[in-house]
Amino acid sequence: CTHYLFIVVVAVNSTLLTINAGDYIFYTDWAWTSFTVFSISQTLMLAVGATYYLTFTGVPGTATYYALIMTVYTWIAKGAWFALGYPYDFIVTPIWLPSAMLLDLAYWATKKNKHSLILFGGVLVGMSLPLFNMVNLITVADPLETAFKYPRPTLPPYMTPIEPQVGKFYNSPVALGAGAGAVLSCTFTALGCKLNT
DSSP states (O other), X not given: OHHHHHHHHHHHHHHHHHTTTTGGGGOTTSHHHHHHHHHHHHHHHHHHHHHHHHHHHOOTTHHHHHHHHHHHHHHHHHHHHHHXXXXXXXXXXXXXXXXXXXXXXXXXXXTSOHHHIIIIIHHHHHHHHHHHHHHHHXXXXXXXXXXXXXXXXXXXXXXXXXXXXXOGGGGOHHHHHHHHHHHHHHHHHHHHHHTXX
């Protein structure tokens, strides 16, 4: 019981570290660039924490449990945006669950082989998270239009909506984020395993 409460504490703290990583939608002039950078930061927090607990318990499903805690806690915290007056469909939440499920699947399918978890699970998380996260950009209201419709005079300058730049990363932030994530996430996953030794 104490151990699972500890998982909750770590997942909550991981969420606090990435709480603004889903708000690339607010950076209307640098949304694509922010999406790529923030996708990698979310991959880091998910892969390290989920792998740590997955290998510690040795129970496939722990990574998904970890991601579920992060997701629920994020929805609660993101209620602040709604309280500030932004419409509900403008609140962006990182989608961690599917990637965590793939991590669990890689661990289960390879009969709890840590090296396979690092290689296969790491690549799967790194490549999938930007893809799943793009759902946010597809489903939410147009960021520029919404930002002008709901102006916030107290917003800091970097969040003030201006005309967006075009052609950032050849308009393919998912490809860039997935490519970088596939390489880096193996290292992140290895770090999660290393924390248990």
